[in-house]
Amino acid sequence: MPLPSLDSFESILAIIVVFSLLVLVHELGHFLLAKRAGILCREFALGMGPKIFRFKRGETEYTVRALPIGGLVRMAGEDPELDVLKPRMEIAVELDQEGRVSRLLLDPKQWNEKRHVRGTIVHYDLEHKLTLTLETDEGQTSYPVHPQAHLVFADQEVQIAPYNRQFRGKTVGQRFWAIFAGPAANFLLAFVLLASLGLIFGVPNSKPLLGEVKPGGPAAQAGLLEGDRVLSIEGTPVKSWRQIVEIVSQSPNETLTFEVERNGTKKSFEVTVGSKDNIGQIMVYSTITYSPWAAVKYGAYATYEYTALILTNLAMLFTGAVGLEDLSGPVGIFKMTGEFAQQGLEILIRWAAVLSINLGLFNLLPLPALDGGRLAFLGVEALRGRPVDPQKEGMVHFLGFAFLMLLILVVTWNDLQRFIFTG
Secondary structure, three states: OOOOHHHHHHHHHHHHHHHHHHHHHHHHHHHHHHHHHHOEEEEEEEEEEEEEEEEEOOOOEEEEEEEEEEEEEEEEOOOOOOOOOOOOEEEEEEEOOOOOOEEOOOOHHHHOOOOOOEEEEEEOOOOOEEEEEEEOOOOEEEEEEEEEEEEEEEEEEEEOOOHHHHHHHHHHHHHHHHHHHHHHHHHHHHHHHHHHHHHHEEEOOOOOEEEOOOOOHHHHHOOOOOOOEEEEEEEOOOOOOHHHHHHHHOOOOEEEEEEEEEOOOEEEEEEEEEEHHHHHOEEEEEOOOOOOHEEEEEEEHHHHHHHHHHHHHHHHHHHOOHHHHHHOHHHHHHHHHHHHOOOOHHHHHHHHHHHHHHOOOOHHOOOOOHHHHHHHHHHHHHHHHHOHHHHHHHHHHHHHHHHHHHHHHHHHHHHHOOOOHOO
């Protein structure tokens, strides 16, 4: 059996790095805004499925999971809070120096007569008043509960979440930003990646100036030189580099008259346009600008351009102009990422930026189980003045998640047919 090629390893590494970066930034957006709002984040995870690596720092457990798809920030109060305490249950508690309950131990094997106070639960409130009343041999005693106390049971130690630390205990605005921050972080990542391209490789100049003219190409054969400023093509005034590209690309195998300015003098040249895949080309490039400010402007403009293009394609999907059979799923995206990785760093970074915008836009769709669906429920809550019933909202998100899984299966089947079965 032959060993995998170096290119294969590079492609696999590129896939892992790109998708880990996209998920990390998305979840980091949720995480940072949730922490800023004071929400207890129980877990920050990369991937889905079983945990293969974990460590805990502060209140949050950081994990890497087995399936390299997606990630999550598990916030207290998003799901029903763990309720393992019951009235008349016998437990032991550990008190801090101020007499507050710092740990509640449910397993008798962990009780220590000298360190712990044993008793039967009479009443408890771990969300609002943070109190616990126990009946002991000495009678009933009420204890204040530390807001960061831990429940210890079945080899688990879980920090309690007072209502003001829960997702549902925050204002609509705070919850909105905690959710919206994930997709927003993906747009920010795309901007940073595209601006970095401009900083490293330069920014194409929008002016109609000729940069490098490839020797032997149609432009060179016609006599065009680097530095020429194109004034018109076939009598049509030219104001930008984009106009040159549009006119040339739409004129394969045609002869076009270029009027240019060279050293203050106007000259005309007859250029016979070449053709590749029925797209016209004359083998000339725009001038390149190297400056931080130009790179920032390019990053912002390119992010806007790609966003508009993706939204146009998305609209075509909803209008039926594009069918599900034209969509690519994880398999297709992984394959394209590997191919772009072999074409060079510039192409890979640009592709990562496009994927990041795609991820941000997809998550903003007002569909159940997506960030956009959760934002839609917050909008309804803001209009009604009260939240939607959590059970009803949970059922809607569950059905939405099932639909998304079905959609992923369909597009994955499309990918398998395109790239494997017919390959």
